[in-house]
Amino acid sequence: MKKAIFLDRDGVLISNTDHYYIWKQDQLEYVDGVFRNLQMLTERGFLLFIVSNQGGISKGLYTKDDVMKLHEEMIRIFSKNRIEITEIVYCPHHPEVEKCLCRKPQSLMIDKLIAKYTLSKEGSYLIGDSETDMEAAQKAGIQGIMIKPNRDMHPYISFLVQ
Ligand SMILES: [Mg+2]
Numbered sequence: 001m002k003k004a005i006f007l008d009r010d011g012v013l014i015s016n017t018d019h020y021y022i023w024k025q026d027q028l029e030y031v032d033g034v035f036r037n038l039q040m041l042t043e044r045g046f047l048l049f050i051v052s053n054q055g056g057i058s059k060g061l062y063t064k065d066d067v068m069k070l071h072e073e074m075i076r077i078f079s080k081n082r083i084e085i086t087e088i089v090y091c092p093h094h095p096e097v098e099k100c101l102c103r104k105p106q107s108l109m110i111d112k113l114i115a116k117y118t119l120s121k122e123g124s125y126l127i128g129d130s131e132t133d134m135e136a137a138q139k140a141g142i143q144g145i146m147i148k149p150n151r152d153m154h155p156y157i158s159f160l161v162q
């Protein structure tokens with residue numbers, strides 16, 4: 001069975017220091033060390049997935065199309081750095097507007113990916129910067145790795161890549 005790393009997006013891969021919601025290309029600022037860290041995880045045989053809450057869509061702040069374009073650009077930059085993201089999934093809902101079953105801390109987005117790609121739960125991890133990420137990992141039956149927002153994740157993943 002394949003093992004995977006599920007990555008939260010905002011505060012983990014791209015910086016949300018200056019803006020909570022990120023949907024424009026010029027807001028794309030990659031967190032320190034992210035390319036090297038994802039390269040090392042790839043070398044260790046992990047598939048990489050991004051799992052993100054994008055409630056700004058429900059709130060009407062930006063559209064699914066904006067998110068799709070931003071993700072295409074991220075995929076392009078990652079592949080330029082020899083990193084393949086297998087799939088990006090996001091929840092477009094916000095509880096103030098519409099309730100759903102997918103928004104983290106629910107684990108549905110992760111559960112679906114585990115089923116779709118027949119992933120090993122024992123060998124898989126979610127890397128996130130919030131308690132809701134850790135809760136989602138726990139519900140999905142995988143291990144959560146809590147990192148400091150917008151900081152190089154290396155100290156937290158060194159046990160996986162040494
Ligand atoms: Mg986050």
Ligand SMILES: [Zn+2]
Nearest residue numbers: 091093100102
């Ligand atoms: Zn949702």
